[in-house]
Amino acid sequence: MRLTLPRYLTNTERPHRRRPAAMPLYCGLAGAVVLTLAGAAMTGQVPLTLGQMLAAVAMPFDVDDGQRLAHVVFWELRLPRALMALLVGAALAMSGAALQGLFGNPLADPGIVGVSSGASLGAVTVIVLQLDALGPWTLPLGAFVSAAATTALIYALAMRTRQGGNANLLLIGIAINAIAGAITGYLTYLASTEQLESLLFWSMGSLGNIDWRAVGVITPIVVFAGWLLRRQAAPLDLLALGERQARHAGVDVTHLRRRLVVLTALLTAAAVSFTGTIGFVGLVIPHLIRLLMGPSHRHLLPLSALAGGLLLMLADIGARSLDPPSEIPIGILTATLGGPFFLWLIARGRSMGRHT
Amino acid sequence: MTSPHDETHANPEPAIAVVMASLSLGGRRVLNAIDLECAYGHVTALIGPNGAGKSTLLSLAAGDVRPDTGHVSLAGRRLEDLSVAELAAHRAVMPQDSVLRFAYQVEEVVRMGRALRDLPPARDDTVVTESLRTAEIEHLASRDAMTLSGGEQARTTFARVLAQETSILLLDEPTAALDLRHQERLLRSARALARAGSCVVVVLHDLNLAAAHADRLVLLADGGVEAQGTPWQVLDAGRLTRVYRQPVSVLTHPRRHCPVIVTCDAEGDDAEGLAPSHEADNPMEASFPS
Ligand SMILES: Nc1ncnc2c1ncn2[C@@H]1O[C@H](COP(=O)(O)OP(=O)(O)OP(=O)(O)O)[C@@H](O)[C@H]1O
Ligand SMILES: [Mg+2]
Numbered sequence: 176m177r178l179t180l181p182r183y184l185t186n187t188e189r190p191h192r193r194r195p196a197a198m199p200l201y202c203g204l205a206g207a208v209v210l211t212l213a214g215a216a217m218t219g220q221v222p223l224t225l226g227q228m229l230a231a232v233a234m235p236f237d238v239d240d241g242q243r244l245a246h247v248v249f250w251e252l253r254l255p256r257a258l259m260a261l262l263v264g265a266a267l268a269m270s271g272a273a274l275q276g277l278f279g280n281p282l283a284d285p286g287i288v289g290v291s292s293g294a295s296l297g298a299v300t301v302i303v304l305q306l307d308a309l310g311p312w313t314l315p316l317g318a319f320v321s322a323a324a325t326t327a328l329i330y331a332l333a334m335r336t337r338q339g340g341n342a343n344l345l346l347i348g349i350a351i352n353a354i355a356g357a358i359t360g361y362l363t364y365l366a367s368t369e370q371l372e373s374l375l376f377w378s379m380g381s382l383g384n385i386d387w388r389a390v391g392v393i394t395p396i397v398v399f400a401g402w403l404l405r406r407q408a409a410p411l412d413l414l415a416l417g418e419r420q421a422r423h424a425g426v427d428v429t430h431l432r433r434r435l436v437v438l439t440a441l442l443t444a445a446a447v448s449f450t451g452t453i454g455f456v457g458l459v460i461p462h463l464i465r466l467l468m469g470p471s472h473r474h475l476l477p478l479s480a481l482a483g484g485l486l487l488m489l490a491d492i493g494a495r496s497l498d499p500p501s502e503i504p505i506g507i508l509t510a511t512l513g514g515p516f517f518l519w520l521i522a523r524g525r526s527m528g529r530h531t
Numbered sequence: 532m533t534s535p536h537d538e539t540h541a542n543p544e545p546a547i548a549v550v551m552a553s554l555s556l557g558g559r560r561v562l563n564a565i566d567l568e569c570a571y572g573h574v575t576a577l578i579g580p581n582g583a584g585k586s587t588l589l590s591l592a593a594g595d596v597r598p599d600t601g602h603v604s605l606a607g608r609r610l611e612d613l614s615v616a617e618l619a620a621h622r623a624v625m626p627q628d629s630v631l632r633f634a635y636q637v638e639e640v641v642r643m644g645r646a647l648r649d650l651p652p653a654r655d656d657t658v659v660t661e662s663l664r665t666a667e668i669e670h671l672a673s674r675d676a677m678t679l680s681g682g683e684q685a686r687t688t689f690a691r692v693l694a695q696e697t698s699i700l701l702l703d704e705p706t707a708a709l710d711l712r713h714q715e716r717l718l719r720s721a722r723a724l725a726r727a728g729s730c731v732v733v734v735l736h737d738l739n740l741a742a743a744h745a746d747r748l749v750l751l752a753d754g755g756v757e758a759q760g761t762p763w764q765v766l767d768a769g770r771l772t773r774v775y776r777q778p779v780s781v782l783t784h785p786r787r788h789c790p791v792i793v794t795c796d797a798e799g800d801d802a803e804g805l806a807p808s809h810e811a812d813n814p815m816e817a818s819f820p821s
Binding site for chain 1: 593595614615618619620622623624626629630632633634635636639640643644647648673691695
């Protein structure tokens, strides 16, 4: 029998860098989220001072007459909007991380592979056909059903033609985006003038029309789906070994795949329903977290959620304050950041992993 | 020569029982009425030419594919009655090729072996360290597993399979990428596991490794079992020459006293003449300098 020595004695020889501890990054990101939330609430056409903001926070219901404007701006405009940015960013980043795990490909992003345009198609259908069966939930539900069907289709295509690697997934994305775009185009063509207005507003990817009702709808979806997704962290890690070896180690791949398709569709649909398609968050954020903390999904998913939310809140502050009083659509900002990053990832090559 | 320690294991069920299993893939009969039992406590080596059906038989035992006719049992239970999790508790598989898609570190990959096993987490660190040590990859523990050499990858996969802590191990050409030392080490640890009561089935192309380390050999040819038994029973020069269509001679290992197979030239009028089958009974020890 071998002597069992304490770990600090047996582990002295570690020539390579161990993973850094996760706690500092969680704390740092959480702190940054809180600060950015405050920053987002204070900046804008009507700037609020810290005192005004704190007063509004301290008294959510009764208002001094002198405080009325600040109070309304904070509670009715800025806070729901910043929270929506946080939730949408978290949803997109987690959905990107999960899609990448599912496809075994770091280039999988809801926008690039076509999940977002699938969700848009569902949302546009709901708007144009004026469906209203479930009140405020109709739009996200339509987006979800369409996104789930699209994700399943993309997955089936990607697995059938696996040999193509990166190029293949991107080609599938192009095709799916083209088809979904074409159908969305027909629907837009059929739309009435007032529907067109809401379609245009929505399709540019904007946080300009957010109220508490929307935040109330998206919050449970993102929290619940994120929690369920985090529970799949261990099987997602094993999926990196390929489906066959994952199954050997105890992953029920068929069930896992179904769950991942539903959860990524849910998260993407939640984001797309309220803010249109905002691209590249799901590509950039998980990649940065992987660089910092390694690919293990135990930390990748929650850290991506925090960082994605942070990025989108910052982007929204930028969208509102770069060219006041008008707003730059936030999707344009994330694409400005994400597009070159995407090119760099492709050029770096190694992204498809090891196949021996 | 090795001899199975039958008394060390009291489990009456064979670890793996393949009963009259046939399988066709792409319209071709790949496995033909295979009958095979592998017991706990033994290392069974599957040998045979390329395309004989070794990997297919292994994936049949692993539960990856169902036979068209016949059936397969693991630890006394039909494969179709076992859930994915139960299968993972019974058997670990080292495949012929390995895949990794993100930059996990070697230790993280090894840990994946037991990530979904219902085992006490308190032992995780010990078992992982132990597995790293057995595969001699402790010094690589924090390396990006996507940057490993072929042999280092194979050793990482082997460590992951060990970390799964199952009583049945199915290894498909585990030594193909390994250097001499690690070929020996891997098969020695496989044998140690068998001695401790596991059932190890290993596909090997190197007949000498099979002869030296396996208790039992199963020679497959054209989807059927051509011969099975101890190394001396199976590794008959005439049979090998016919099955592999390559003349061979069978010698005796100077130290281990197990068979040693050497290939011969096919020149001369007929291949049989170069590899007379009586050599198996009359080993040419003299040809080894001692
Ligand atoms: N999916 C498939 N479709 C058609 N034929 C297949 C399929 N998989 C395997 N085969 C064929 O079945 C036969 C047995 O394959 P298998 O992989 O079991 O061989 P093997 O004995 O492991 O060979 P090797 O020594 O080369 O690894 C081969 O002729 C192979 O071409
Ligand atoms: Mg094979």
